[in-house]
Amino acid sequence: MNLAITPESEDAAALAARVRDFVTKVCIPREDAWRATGKAVSDDLRWELIGEARAQGLYGLHLPLEFGGRDIDHRSRAQVFEAAGYSLLGPMALHCAAPDEGNQHLLNLVAEGEHREAYLKPLCEGHRSCFMMTEPGGAGADPGLLKTVAVPDGDDYLISGRKWYITGALGARFAIIMARDGAAEDAPPSMFLTSMDTPGIEIVGEMDVMAHDSAGGHCVVHLNRVRVHRSQILGEPGQALRYAQVRLAPARLTHCMRWLGAAERCHDIARSHAARRRVFGARLGEHQGVGFQLADNEIDLYVSRQAIAHACGLLDAGAKGRHESSMVKVFVSEAASRVVDRSLQILGGLGVTGYTPVEHIYRSIRAFRIYDGPSETHRWAISRRALPAEDSALPALTD
Numbered sequence: 510m511n512l513a514i515t516p517e518s519e520d521a522a523a524l525a526a527r528v529r530d531f532v533t534k535v536c537i538p539r540e541d542a543w544r545a546t547g548k549a550v551s552d553d554l555r556w557e558l559i560g561e562a563r564a565q566g567l568y569g570l571h572l573p574l575e576f577g578g579r580d581i582d583h584r585s586r587a588q589v590f591e592a593a594g595y596s597l598l599g600p601m602a603l604h605c606a607a608p609d610e611g612n613q614h615l616l617n618l619v620a621e622g623e624h625r626e627a628y629l630k631p632l633c634e635g636h637r638s639c640f641m642m643t644e645p646g647g648a649g650a651d652p653g654l655l656k657t658v659a660v661p662d663g664d665d666y667l668i669s670g671r672k673w674y675i676t677g678a679l680g681a682r683f684a685i686i687m688a689r690d691g692a693a694e695d696a697p698p699s700m701f702l703t704s705m706d707t708p709g710i711e712i713v714g715e716m717d718v719m720a721h722d723s724a725g726g727h728c729v730v731h732l733n734r735v736r737v738h739r740s741q742i743l744g745e746p747g748q749a750l751r752y753a754q755v756r757l758a759p760a761r762l763t764h765c766m767r768w769l770g771a772a773e774r775c776h777d778i779a780r781s782h783a784a785r786r787r788v789f790g791a792r793l794g795e796h797q798g799v800g801f802q803l804a805d806n807e808i809d810l811y812v813s814r815q816a817i818a819h820a821c822g823l824l825d826a827g828a829k830g831r832h833e834s835s836m837v838k839v840f841v842s843e844a845a846s847r848v849v850d851r852s853l854q855i856l857g858g859l860g861v862t863g864y865t866p867v868e869h870i871y872r873s874i875r876a877f878r879i880y881d882g883p884s885e886t887h888r889w890a891i892s893r894r895a896l897p898a899e900d901s902a903l904p905a906l907t908d
């Protein structure tokens with residue numbers, strides 16, 4: 510049975526409206542208690558939210574039909590994930606939070622046979638996963654610096670290395686580990702799928718990040734001669750960098766969608782405050798300095814939404830959209846950050862307190878300009894495409 514969105518079935522806007530209503534009634538009321546813990550979202554809370562989303566037919570809308578999802582297209586995801594992002598708990602309920610959503614996408618495209626059953630199926634059922642690329646002193650903005658190595662040992666590999674910033678490692682059912690395939694310095698990396706119970710995987714600790722907005726924390730993980738069978742390589746050996754791109758292009762956009770929702774939430778809180786609070790004989794929003802900040806928020810939100818929708822349209826039409834998703838990621842991560850910053854400013858002292866979620870979102874959104882490629886590496890790649898060769902056909906202005 511094809512449950513994908515069609516003109517005859519519920520359309521994306523209606524679905525997004527239902528998600529927004531769910532977030533308002535189910536997720537937002539649970540935020541204060543969660544934020545008061547100062548910790549990552551617990552799995553108890555996550556499963557509770559997933560149960561509520563399932564009951565309302567909103568769970569896993571983006572997941573493959575084969576595992577009970579509705580496989581909505583990228584443009585529909587843009588609306589639905591933005592609606593989910595209105596609360597930081599929304600993506601947990603729909604199971605479209607990072608890193609699981611990116612891993613679901615990657616496995617759906619690359620995993621075959623046994624791997625789909627053993628890894629993608631439980632992931633679609635609501636279990637969690639993690640993605641291990643970044644290393645102390647190794648892979649980060651430059652994945653080519655990967656130091657973790659998978660040394661062949663008969664039909665097995667022994668994986669050794671250090672990883673950090675591994676989102677969701679605590680409580681994850683399995684990991685996708687990026688490691689050089691062989692001891693040679695220039696050995697191309699592979700992706701290895703392995704259960705987090707595998708001997709040798711040691712979660713050394715949770716990192717003290719600016720804000721907790723995920724389940725399972727951001728962890729330091731040591732890999733001590735982790736034995737995996739060669740059949741645990743995801744897809745083809747030596748293709749990890751290519752698969753990382755397959756994962757990243759849409760994952761960047763889905764991050765944009767969720768953060769757009771969070772920025773919109775901050776803007777709504779600021780608008781509401783600016784409409785009621787009176788200073789110097791007028792409502793806050795009637796002072797041009799505040800009114801213009803609201804206007805700039807509207808502009809950033811609108812342009813971000815259009816940019817995401819356009820890039821999603823390219824993906825839906827079958828394009829890889831890497832260059833476009835890179836530009837959109839830079840723009841939206843910075844525009845959404847501006848919106849959150851202005852909203853906080855409009856709230857005055859209230860903005861830095863826990864009376865509203867704005868301060869939490871302000872701390873959380875900062876990392877988005879760093880993960881999925883820091884703004885600078887995207888600009889660097891975009892600039893290389895923009896700069897013509899010296900002997901290009903463009904007219905030389907000085908001739």
Ligand SMILES: Cc1cc2nc3c(=O)[nH]c(=O)nc-3n(C[C@H](O)[C@H](O)[C@H](O)COP(=O)(O)OP(=O)(O)OC[C@H]3O[C@@H](n4cnc5c(N)ncnc54)[C@H](O)[C@@H]3O)c2cc1C
Pocket residue numbers: 608639640641642643648649650651673674675676677718727876879880881882883885886889
């Ligand atoms: C909250 C959070 C969650 C994360 N989750 C995960 C995860 O689940 N799994 C995982 O593997 N990793 C994860 N990461 C890691 C993330 O992918 C890296 O932080 C990111 O790739 C940058 O790498 P780095 O921190 O090593 O910075 P570096 O590579 O050391 O770069 C530092 C800075 O240098 C600048 N820079 C780098 N290259 C260039 C260039 N070419 N031109 C100009 N400037 C440049 C940028 O400003 C960059 O921020 C997460 C990070 C954070 C903050």
